[in-house]
Amino acid sequence: MTDSIKHSPNSPILLTASLHVDEARKAISGLVNELLLESRKLNNVSDIELVNLDQAINRILAEDLLSPINVPAADNSAMDGFAFHGDCLGNNEAIVSLKIIGTAFAGKPYGGLVGQGECLKITTGALMPNGCDTVIPQEFTESASESTVSFKQNQVKRGENRRLRGEDLQSGKAAIASGRLLRPSDLGLAASLGIASLKVHRKLKVAILSSGDELRPLGQPLDVGSIYDSNRYSLTGLLNRLNIEIIDCGIVRDDPASLKAAFVAAASKADVLISSGGVSVGEADFTKQIMQELGDVGFWKIAMRPGRPMAFGMLKPVNGSSRKTLFFGLPGNPVAVMVTFYQFVRSALLQLNGASQTEQLLTQAIAEAPIRKKPGRTEFQRAIVGRDPDGKPTVKLTGSQGAGILRSMSEANCFVILPHNQGNVAAGDWVDVALFDGLL
Numbered sequence: 153m154t155d156s157i158k159h160s161p162n163s164p165i166l167l168t169a170s171l172h173v174d175e176a177r178k179a180i181s182g183l184v185n186e187l188l189l190e191s192r193k194l195n196n197v198s199d200i201e202l203v204n205l206d207q208a209i210n211r212i213l214a215e216d217l218l219s220p221i222n223v224p225a226a227d228n229s230a231m232d233g234f235a236f237h238g239d240c241l242g243n244n245e246a247i248v249s250l251k252i253i254g255t256a257f258a259g260k261p262y263g264g265l266v267g268q269g270e271c272l273k274i275t276t277g278a279l280m281p282n283g284c285d286t287v288i289p290q291e292f293t294e295s296a297s298e299s300t301v302s303f304k305q306n307q308v309k310r311g312e313n314r315r316l317r318g319e320d321l322q323s324g325k326a327a328i329a330s331g332r333l334l335r336p337s338d339l340g341l342a343a344s345l346g347i348a349s350l351k352v353h354r355k356l357k358v359a360i361l362s363s364g365d366e367l368r369p370l371g372q373p374l375d376v377g378s379i380y381d382s383n384r385y386s387l388t389g390l391l392n393r394l395n396i397e398i399i400d401c402g403i404v405r406d407d408p409a410s411l412k413a414a415f416v417a418a419a420s421k422a423d424v425l426i427s428s429g430g431v432s433v434g435e436a437d438f439t440k441q442i443m444q445e446l447g448d449v450g451f452w453k454i455a456m457r458p459g460r461p462m463a464f465g466m467l468k469p470v471n472g473s474s475r476k477t478l479f480f481g482l483p484g485n486p487v488a489v490m491v492t493f494y495q496f497v498r499s500a501l502l503q504l505n506g507a508s509q510t511e512q513l514l515t516q517a518i519a520e521a522p523i524r525k526k527p528g529r530t531e532f533q534r535a536i537v538g539r540d541p542d543g544k545p546t547v548k549l550t551g552s553q554g555a556g557i558l559r560s561m562s563e564a565n566c567f568v569i570l571p572h573n574q575g576n577v578a579a580g581d582w583v584d585v586a587l588f589d590g591l592l
């Protein structure tokens with residue numbers, strides 16, 4: 153951690169000067185790395201499990217997947233057409249006529265040799281016959297009968313439309329690198345190599361709790377001043393997308409004894425604890441006090457909006473366990489919870505679970521209307537990406553950006569991310585955008 157966010161466990165933990173978002177990211181990633189090194193020292197082999205391909209989506213590959221075969225296994229045709237030896241090709245439009253001596257199908261190779269002046273009818277994926285190195289697609293021929301095919305000498309080049317043995321993957325080489333968050337294409341690739349199960353990191357166990365006396369569970373009537381606890385549901389949705397085992401610790405009252413008991417219980421079974429609420433400067437915010445007793449947790453004021461106050465650190469091992477628990481104390485405001493999750497928690501969970509790529513993918517779009525922005529903090533504004541009549545990507549905000557307004561979050565399909573030093577945005581300016589959903 154940098155000096156600005158260090159704290160002594162024995163001194164009161166105060167919100168210090170605002171931290172740049174990048175500094176916060178770096179500190180979180182540094183601490184996750186420490187945890188990973190410690191758990192490697194404990195040599196926790198149970199961290200890896202073998203799962204069938206149909207269960208492997210969104211899991212993280214734990215070791216390089218080596219290809220047991222060449223792909224393709226042998227030279228084969230990339231087109232439906234005619235296979236022949238390219239010696240007869242040239243660089244003018246003179247017509248070549250070849251005698252068709254048979255057919256090679258995918259799965260039914262032609263056993264004989266194809267000589268000069270001869271060719272084979274061939275389908276896509278069929279093995280290249282002996283004596284052939286080139287395929288002319290059928291639509292590029294001048295004429296074709298049962299027995300003869302004619303085409304211009306320069307219609308194809310020698311070696312074209314042929315897929316070479318091992319050109320996609322060579323036997324013994326890594327087909328998928330360790331640390332990949334497995335996508336549908338990875339499962340297809342593994343299957344194409346004849347591999348039915350993959351070694352992946354075990355699912356992380358993440359405990360979630362909501363703190364606040366005003367919070368009521370669903371199904372109970374609301375009394376004056378109370379609200380329904382929505383944060384646990386947003387967090388559950390976010391965590392399910394990452395294939396995480398969720399331990400729901402419910403709503404915890406704002407009193408030190410209940411909070412402490414809940415934190416200890418969560419730390420005894422979870423790799424990570426995520427709480428929401430109680431991290432600001434309010435009188436009922438006991439989290440800080442408990443954190444001093446249970447671990448090494450810093451209370452940060454981050455130069456961002458929403459999501460300004462956040463607690464982050466490690467809880468000491470409890471109940472004989474040797475494992476520390478990573479802790480995120482997210483701000484209570486419902487949109488601040490989601491923004492801090494997307495910006496900090498998601499990448500930390502991926503890193504802790506062995507993923508090699510943890511950053512969010514950004515793209516750009518044109519602001520449809522001006523956006524007000526103060527320099528000196530990173531802003532995450534809820535918005536919808538669309539297209540203008542020319543097909544260019546555009547983005548417009550989904551109304552009020554208050555940190556408690558979930559409706560404008562629910563309507564949005566992206567965040568517009570306005571960097572720290574940026575001032576107001578004019579209509580027509582390009583802005584960075586992080587989409588909530590990817591294609592795969």
Ligand SMILES: Nc1nc2c(c(=O)[nH]1)N[C@H]1C(S)=C(S)[C@@H](COP(=O)(O)OP(=O)(O)OC[C@H]3O[C@@H](n4cnc5c(N)ncnc54)[C@H](O)[C@@H]3O)O[C@H]1N2
Nearest residue numbers: 362364380381382383429430431432460483484485486488
């Ligand atoms: N004097 C200051 N006050 C506040 C500051 C500040 O810097 N100085 N920061 C503000 C910001 S920004 C935020 S965000 C909040 C965060 O405070 P807490 O983490 O202590 O959160 P709470 O006070 O418990 O709750 C804030 C807000 O969110 C509602 N909430 C809380 N939990 C849930 C839940 N599970 N489901 C739905 N809604 C929830 C809660 O009722 C409050 O309305 O502090 C500001 N204040």
Ligand code: MOO
Nearest residue numbers: 458459460488555
């Ligand atoms: O930034 Mo607070 O996190 O406004 O809701």
